[in-house]
Amino acid sequence: MYDLGIAIYIFSLRIIALFNEKTRLLLHGQKQTFRILSEQINRMEKYIWFHADSLGEFENSRPLIEKIKKERPKYKILLTFSTSAAYETHKNYIGANIICHLPFDTVGNVRHFLNIVRPQMVVIAEKPLGVNYSFALSNNNTPAFIISAEFHAHQRYFHWYGMDYRDVLDCYTRIFVKNESSRMLLENHAINNALVTGDTRFDRVYEIFEQQKGLPLIERFVNQTESPNTRVVVAGNTWPEDENLLLNYFNHTPTLKKLIIVPHEMRPSRYKEILSKSERRTMLYSQALKSDVHTADCLVIDCFGILSSLYRYGDVAYVGGGFGSGVHNILEPSAHSIPIVFGPKHQHSQQVSDMVTTGACIAVQNATEFSQIMNALLSYGTYKQEVGEKAGRLVAENRGATERIFGELRGYLKLV
Numbered sequence: 001m002y003d004l005g006i007a008i009y010i011f012s013l014r015i016i017a018l019f020n021e022k023t024r025l026l027l028h029g030q031k032q033t034f035r036i037l038s039e040q041i042n043r044m045e046k047y048i049w050f051h052a053d054s055l056g057e058f059e060n061s062r063p064l065i066e067k068i069k070k071e072r073p074k075y076k077i078l079l080t081f082s083t084s085a086a087y088e089t090h091k092n093y094i095g096a097n098i099i100c101h102l103p104f105d106t107v108g109n110v111r112h113f114l115n116i117v118r119p120q121m122v123v124i125a126e127k128p129l130g131v132n133y134s135f136a137l138s139n140n141n142t143p144a145f146i147i148s149a150e151f152h153a154h155q156r157y158f159h160w161y162g163m164d165y166r167d168v169l170d171c172y173t174r175i176f177v178k179n180e181s182s183r184m185l186l187e188n189h190a191i192n193n194a195l196v197t198g199d200t201r202f203d204r205v206y207e208i209f210e211q212q213k214g215l216p217l218i219e220r221f222v223n224q225t226e227s228p229n230t231r232v233v234v235a236g237n238t239w240p241e242d243e244n245l246l247l248n249y250f251n252h253t254p255t256l257k258k259l260i261i262v263p264h265e266m267r268p269s270r271y272k273e274i275l276s277k278s279e280r281r282t283m284l285y286s287q288a289l290k291s292d293v294h295t296a297d298c299l300v301i302d303c304f305g306i307l308s309s310l311y312r313y314g315d316v317a318y319v320g321g322g323f324g325s326g327v328h329n330i331l332e333p334s335a336h337s338i339p340i341v342f343g344p345k346h347q348h349s350q351q352v353s354d355m356v357t358t359g360a361c362i363a364v365q366n367a368t369e370f371s372q373i374m375n376a377l378l379s380y381g382t383y384k385q386e387v388g389e390k391a392g393r394l395v396a397e398n399r400g401a402t403e404r405i406f407g408e409l410r411g412y413l414k415l416v
Helices: 002-016 021-040 055-071 084-090 107-117 131-139 160-169 180-188 200-211 216-222 240-251 268-277 307-313 350-357 367-379 381-397 401-412
Strands: 047-052 076-081 098-101 121-125 144-149 174-177 194-196 232-238 258-263 282-284 298-300 316-319 340-342
Touching: 002 021, 002 131, 021 084, 021 098, 021 107, 047 055, 055 076, 055 084, 055 121, 055 144, 055 200, 055 401, 076 084, 084 098, 107 131, 121 401, 131 144, 131 160, 144 200, 144 401, 174 180, 174 401, 180 194, 200 307, 200 381, 200 401, 216 258, 216 307, 232 240, 232 307, 240 258, 240 268, 240 367, 258 268, 258 307, 268 282, 268 298, 316 367, 340 367, 367 381
Parallel strands: 047 076, 047 121, 076 098, 121 144, 144 174, 174 194, 232 258, 232 316, 258 298, 282 298, 316 340
Antiparallel strands: none
16 A cells, blocks of 8 residues: 555656656656766765755754764765755755765665665664665664654554554664653654654754854845844745735834845745735845845845854844744754744644743744734843843753764764
8 A cells, every 4th residue: 555655646746747846856856866876886885874854854964974974984975865955955065975866665766775875874864764665774684763853642653544654663773862752652652762862953053053154245234233223033934924924014113124034935936925015125135235235124035055144133033834834943043042933833843842831932823922022022122132042042951962872873883
């Protein structure tokens, strides 16, 4: 049944690719994988295979990749992605020796992939690989690990219809989980290979925070040298629902001087949509390079790679997704010790829910709550500072997962 589902999924993607550029890129990348591997894999070398489904999961893997490269430099790193966005963004990442798409989870693909790569170890970010990959690794006795994993009772592994998927979790040598509640949930379902090590994302966001560089154009936009009390909101990974909320407030709140929006989807139609909703002077980042950017009130970022550096300029961060499928990464703004606001849907992450409970960030249910919270944060410096400091402490106090995981892996990393 699972293999039939994979076949239907692949067939559906081929239909969708006729109309969708992202899907065409994905299928094109899939076609290139075995050629890339055949040309670049060296049988005389030993490979550690890292896999990340998405951009966010790569950020979980990156600290451990770089730790292994430093401590065990003779190992080669193979990095695979499941999405075209993640691959296109990081295909030139210098920490990996080979980067490609992961072939779809068919029996034939899995056998061919593993026969070429023959990994010494496999590290997966956040969640297990597909059924065929997982069981093949187990059958081959390949040490395989999941890092920065988090589990909840509503996931399919823990329901009657998810028995086959739950068996997949037993295929892994160790599952390194973020928190004790995840370990206990697994143990209650007779999965005893979990160890609480924390979240490697804390290490990554702190590293980014320490290495951040100034953005001269943004500094001109916020105009802080001339107006040190300028109120700035940085909104990252936004969707239309988030932008409706933000821009309605922004259009009617002159005390909020500057707004920076980084949409989750980077495409011209989305930029046009945002520009049409703003009633104040708004420009794209790419246009601002040639304009008097300080005269604008709202800046829409139409390039990749600068969101983490933008948060340093904000009095408040707004993180999108909370009015859709779930809030996006809130740790990057947390490192900057600024208040973080987002929509109500955050229950998919125990980490985020705990931050809400402790007051390190704020979830709003609707536009009325959003306005009230924003007015308070932008008007009362003590309140803003108190919330921001809680968020900053959370990041500083939760570093160290990379070292703990590497300590557990050290026994599998023979000196070569």
